[in-house]
Amino acid sequence: MSTHNPDRRESGVGDDSVLLKSSTLRARRNIIVTRPIFSQDKFDNSQELGEYGTPTSPWGKLQRSVHRKISAAREWRPSLYRLVLGFLMGAFPILKWIPRYRVKQYLAKDCIAGFTVGIMNIPQGMAYSLLASMPAVFGLYTSFFPVLIYTLMATSKHVSVGVFAIVSIMTGKVVNRYALPTRSVAAASFLPAGSNASIPGLTDSIATEEMDVNSHLDARIRVVVALTMAVGIWQLLMGLLGLGYLTVYLSDQLVKGFTTGSAFHVFTSQLKSIFGLRKMIEYNGAFKLIYTYRDFFSMIKDTHIPTLIVSIVCTIFLLLVKYLFNDNAWIQRRLPMRLPIPGELLVVIFGTLASYLMALGPKYGVDIVGLIPLGMPVPQVPDLSILPAFALDSFAIAIVSFAITLSLSKLYATKYKYEMDSSQELRALGCSNIFGGFFQCIPSTGSLGRTAVQTSIGGETQIVSIISAAFVMVVLLAMGHLMEPLPKACLGCIIMVALIGMLKQVGVIRKLWKVSAIDTSVFFVSLLAVVLLDVDIGLGVAVGWSLLTVVFRTQRPDVSVLGRALHTDIYKRIDVYKSAAEVDGCKIIRFDAPLYFANAEYFQQRVRSISKLDHRGITLTRPPVPDKPAAKDVVVHDASRGSHDAQMEVIEMSRIVDVKRHALPQTSNKRVPSAEIVYHPSNSSTSPSTVDAATWTADFFEQPVKHVVLDCSSMCFVDINGIQAIKDLAAECSDMGISLYLASCKANMRESLALCGFSEELNVDHLFVTVHDAVMFVIRARRQAEKLREPSLPEEEETEDTFDMDFPGLSSFGDGRWSLKTATFGTQTSPMKAPPASASKF
Secondary structure (H helix, E strand, C coil): CCCCCHHHCCCCCCCHHHHHHCHHHHHHCCCCCEEECCEHHHHHHHCCCCHHHCCCCHHHHHHHHHHHHHHHHHHCCCCHHHHHHHHHHHHCCHHHHHHHCCHHHHHHHHHHHHHHHHHHHHHHHHHHHHHCCCCCHHHHHHCCHHHHHHHHHCCCCCCCEECCHHHHHHHHHHHHHHCCCCEEHHHHCCCCCCCCCCCCCCCCCCCHHHCCCCCCHHHHHHHHHHHHHHHHHHHHHHHHCCHHHHHHHCCHHHHHHHHHHHHHHHHHHCHHHHHCCCCCCCEECCCHHHHHHHHHHHHHHHCCHHHHHHHHHHHHHHHHHHHHHHCCHHHHHHCCCCCCCCHHHHHHHHHHHHHHHHCHHHHHCCCECCCCCCCCCCCCCCCHHHHHHHHHHHHHHHHHHHHHHHHHHHHHHHHCCCCCCHHHHHHHHHHHHHHHHCCCCCCCEECHHHHHHHHHHCCCCCHHHHHHHHHHHHHHHHHHHHHCCCEHHHHHHHHHHHCHHHHHHHHHHHHHHHHCHHHHHHHHHHHHHHHHHCHHHHHHHHHHHHHHHHHHHHHCCCEEEEEECCCCCCEEECCCCCCCECCCCEEEEEECCCECCCCHHHHHHHHHHHHCCCHHHCECCCCCCCCCCCEEEEEEEECCCCEEEEEEEECCCCECCCEEEECCCCCCCCECCEEEEEEECCCCCCCCEEEEEECCEHHHHCCCCCEEEEECCCCCCECHHHHHHHHHHHHHHHHCCCEEEEECCCHHHHHHHHHCCHHHCCCHHHEECCHHHHHHHHHHHHHHHHHHHCCCCCHHHHHHCCCCCCCCCCEECCCCEEECCCCCCCCCCCCCCCCCHHHCCC
C-alpha cells in the first residue's frame, strides 16, 4: 500500500484515496493563510467594488433598472415569426411536448390511466356536484370542459383537474347564500330546531328543508356560472401579473389544517343524505357545524331506515375495496397491471341497478338523483352584473383552488424531475374556469385522489386528461339517463369514504409537535378556525396566523455569544461548543434574525445585557446622600484576614462609570473581598461614617468589556428602526469607552447604513468583512494600548501578551496580517478553557 507524501501534496501527486480514508491524516493537515486584516472599506477598495456595491437610493435603483431594460430592448431585434412562436409556446406548452411524444412508450399507459380516471370522474363528479348545491350533471360538465383547456395550457404532466370536495363545498356556500332561501346562524340561536320559520330579507319564504338541489335551478345556475367566471378572472389576472409565488404564504401545515377542517364540513354535509333526514336544515356562517350537529342529534330519531340500509351496505363495500384491495400492497403486487378496483363506479352501477329493480325511490321513499339531461349544455354568457356581490368569496375560492393545484404540480414535478411554471399553471387554471363558466361548470381544481391514481397506474402526460374527458363525454351524450335511479345515499357514501385520507391528517400533529410548536399551532389554528368559523373565514384567520408566526419567530430570536473554536478562525456559540473560548474584554454577539421595527428594542436590550452596559448604568439607591458633595472611598476588606488588602476608587457616586483596581491580588475564588462605602462629609471633622456595606460578586468586577463585535451574518435585512437601534448602541458604547464593531454585514445592510448616515456614529473602519478580522483588529488595538499604558512590563508577565506557538492556531503579525499557522489569542493558556479574567492585562 502506498503512503501519503506530504511534500507532494500541492502538486496533486500521491495516493489521495489514502488521505481521504484516514481521518488522522486529515486532522493533521494545516492550511496556511496570510492576509491583511480587512475592514469593509479596505476590502472594497482592494477588490474593485462594482456598480451594485455603491449605496444607491430606491429612486436611483429604479432609474438604473429602467435604463438597463431600455438598453436591452434597443438591442433586441426579434422577428415577427419568433414573437408569435414564442407567445404560442409560452401560452400553450402542449406545443412543446406533443411533437416529442413517445407513442410506443407512453400511449398504452396513458390510455389505461385515462380510462381509469374517467371512470372515477363519473361518481365523483356527480357526488361533488351535490356538495355545490347543484344537480349531479353539473359535476360531469366540470369533468369535461375545463379539462380540455387545462390540458392545452398546463405545464404539469400529471395533475388531473375537475371537481374537488373542498372547492365544491365553498361553491355550495355561495350558492346557498345568493340563490337559495336559507337561514342565518344568527337566527339559529333563537329559532327552534326544525322549525319552518323564514328569515326576513331573503329571496323568498320557502323553507330550506322543503327544497332539494333541483329547486330554483335557474337562480342557482345564474350564480354558479358567474362565480366560476369570477374565479377564473381572479386566477388569470394573478397569472398575468406573475403572482404564482403567492402560494408560498400557504404553508404545508396551513394547507393540511385547512383541508382537514374542510373535510369535517364535507363529512357533516352528507349526514342529511346518509340518514335520510329531509327536514335537516343547512346553515351558513360561523359555528354552523355546532348548530348542524344540534339539529342532527335532535332529529336522529327520524332516520329513514331504507336510506340508512343503503348507506351501510355501500359504506361497507367501499371500505372493503379500499383496505383489502386498493390499499393492500400484498394484493397489488400480485395483480397483473396493479390497477385499482373502481369501487366508486361499482357502487354507482349496482346502486342504480338495485334502485331500479326494487323501486327504492317511488316505493320506499329513498331520495334519488333524478333527471340527468342528455347532451351538452347550451353556452350562455354569465351575468357579470352580480360579480361584485361575491368578489371576496370568488377570490377565496380562486386562492384555495390554485393552492391545491400548485401543491400537486410541485409534488409530482419534483418526483419525476421536470420543470413547471407556477404562473403558467395559474393562467391555465384561470382560462379553464373562464371557459367552464360559459358551459355551466362549477369551479375546477386539481384532485388529490384522481392525480394519485393517474400516476400510480403509470400515466405519463396530459393525454390522460384528454382520454378521461372523452369517456365523460360518452356518458353525457349516451348514458346519463341510465343513472337517474341512483340513490343520493350512494353518492354520500362515496364522498365520506373518500374523506378518510383527509381526516387522517390529524395524525400529523404528533410529528409537528416533535419538531416545532409554532408549526403545530399553525395546523391547530387552521383546523379550528375552519371548523368553527366556516371555510372562507377560517382560511383568512389561518393565513393571518401563519404570517404572525413569522413575526413571532423574528420578534424574539436567539441572541448568541460567540467564542473562537479551538485551533481555528471559526466562531461558534459558547453554550453549544465547550471548546469555544471568548476573547478577553471582547463580546462577540450574533443576532439570528433580520433587524427591524418588531425586534429592534429587544436587540438593544440583549446587547446591553450581554455587554454589561446596563451594569455601568446602575444608580445607587441607598440612604439619602448629604446635600453637599462628599468625598468617598471604597475600603475593601478581606473577610478571611480581617485586613485592608486592596482598595478601589469610585470615580462617581450616582453612576458607576469606571472602577480602577489597585494591586488586587490574583484570586481563583468567585468572590471579591467585601466593599464598604464610607462617606466623609465636608462639614464634619469626625471620623468617617459607614453608610452601607455590600458584598460584590466577581462578575461585576471581572474583566470589563471594552470591545463589542456584532456578527451581522444572520441579518438578511435591516430597516430604519434597526439602523437607529445600532446607532443608539454605538453612541452608548462611545460614552462608556467601549468600541463597537460590525462584521459580516450583507451588501443591502451596508447600503442602508450608508444611506442613513451611520458614519456619524461609527467609524467606517469599524465595519469588517468577517468576525475574525474584527477580533484580530481588537487584539492588535489592545496590545498597542497596553504598550502605551505599561511600556515596561516585567519579564515574567510578557508571556501573557505573546502568542502561544505550541499548537496550530491563529495569530496576528505586527503589520496587520494574520496567519492560520500560529497560535491562540492573547492570554489563553489552556486549549480547552477560556482564560480567567484575572490573567488579562486588558
